[in-house]
Amino acid sequence: MVPRPNSPGFAQIKAIVDRLIAGRDDDMPLVHGEGFGWKDKSAFVKAVVMPFGDEPSFRLIDPALIGVGRATETFLYQALTTGVSGYPRMPFGGPYATDEELELIRDWIDTGTPD
Numbered sequence: 001m002v003p004r005p006n007s008p009g010f011a012q013i014k015a016i017v018d019r020l021i022a023g024r025d026d027d028m029p030l031v032h033g034e035g036f037g038w039k040d041k042s043a044f045v046k047a048v049v050m051p052f053g054d055e056p057s058f059r060l061i062d063p064a065l066i067g068v069g070r071a072t073e074t075f076l077y078q079a080l081t082t083g084v085s086g087y088p089r090m091p092f093g094g095p096y097a098t099d100e101e102l103e104l105i106r107d108w109i110d111t112g113t114p115d
Helices: 010-020 025-032 041-046 075-081 099-110
Strands: none
Touching: 010 041, 010 099, 075 099
């Protein structure tokens, strides 16, 4: 899918995620595994969450769901809206993404994760 002219870019998405986890940055690899992070777009799109060890592990954004209108099926979107399979909504205890931020994240994934 070709990004629309007003599609969000990675910088906007990174700013949202940075706000959500402000003050918890150092704990992220410890809690979510070494494959978790978003220093750049490539790292974010490839990020794997491994809560409590190696299993289960979740791809934050399944590549098969990028650019095909299925962002709401990604682990990232589900974790930020309702929680995923026995895990509470993230970030744990808030602050939570606003509806507008969730829409930007959804649009970013649905338009192919543009830079």
